[in-house]
Amino acid sequence: MTWRVVSASEIGTSHIAAGTTCDDSCWAAVEVTAEGQPFLSMFVSDGAGSASRGGEGAELAIQAAADFIANKLTHKEFGLSDDLAVECVVAIRERIYSRAETEGLKARDFACTFLGVLSSALGTLVMQVGDGGIVLDAGSGLETAIVPMSGEYANMTHFVTDEEAVTILATKAYPAPATRVAVFSDGLQRLVLDMVTNKPHEPFFAKFFQVLASATVDKEDELHCALVRFLGSPSVNERTDDDKSLAIAVLLS
Structure with a gap:
């Protein structure tokens, strides 16, 4: 088994108007455990608009999480547990606090949210600090x-x-691998979730999962470009002026 993934972040129209950069950052990758099994990691971070270096904080969060998992994958065993989620968040905080100290700033200057999904044949772990959302099917x-x-x-x-x-960190564990996953920043939240029930708009996600599942390996670059175009399209920008990130994964047979 393995996953096909695609992810992208796109600047919001309000940021373009203000002459600022995109404060979102995201990651989706399939790596291999020490036992040679596929391992899915997906992260999304949104820099606080009120923070002077929020966008940089989001990038640091994603880099720290990716580095943390890369290190964990060198070990033969590690559980997809609450303890792992705490370790990941602590690693992110250490990275950001270290950068803040080096530059004579406060960690709050790099404020950002963090959402993560880790999945393997042994199960799935979800973690979240802040807004944005994680939609998945784990059976x-x-x-x-x-x-x-x-x-x-x-x-x-x-x-x-x-x-x-x-x-504040919230986690949820599943005993099975995630077959379909989407992680997104709050710029897309009102487009893809029922804000009363917090249930996902299944038709929105279904088309992405279908395209991703049917694509071939040589089309992965095209998938990324298509996702960027979608996130920057008039149909999306008419409904949100914020930065938006979307990371998607589908388990292949």
Whole structure:
């Protein structure tokens, strides 16, 4: 078994108008465990608009998470557990806090959310700090794994740089590999989730899963370009002016 993946981040129209850069960052990859088994990792991070270096924080979060998993994959055994999620978030915080100290800034200057999915033949682990969402099918149909987090006030959320981030961290474990997964930043949240029930809009995701499942290896670059075009399309920008990220994976037989 293995997965086919595609991911992209695209700047929002409000950022273009303000002359700022995209503050989202994402990652989706299939690597191999020490036992030679495929291992899926997917991460999305959204830099806080109120943070002067939020976009850089998002990139640091993704890099730190990817490096953390690459190191874990050199070990013969590690469980997809809450402890692993905590270790990952701590690694992200250490990376960001170190950069902040080096540059004489505060960690809050790099504030960002973090969402992650790890999956193998042994199971699936989902982790989340902040808004955005994770939709997956681990054998019981498509579901929103964790209710997107909001802060105390409207348009607020939690960040991986918050002092209480490890306490706020939400996780969910599944005993089976994820067959279909989509991870997205809050720029897409209102387009793809029912904001009352937090259930996924299945028709939206179905077309992406279908295209990804039917594509051949030589079409992967085209899939990325098509996803970038979609995220920057008028139909999406008419409904959201925020940056948006989308990472998708489908388990192949």
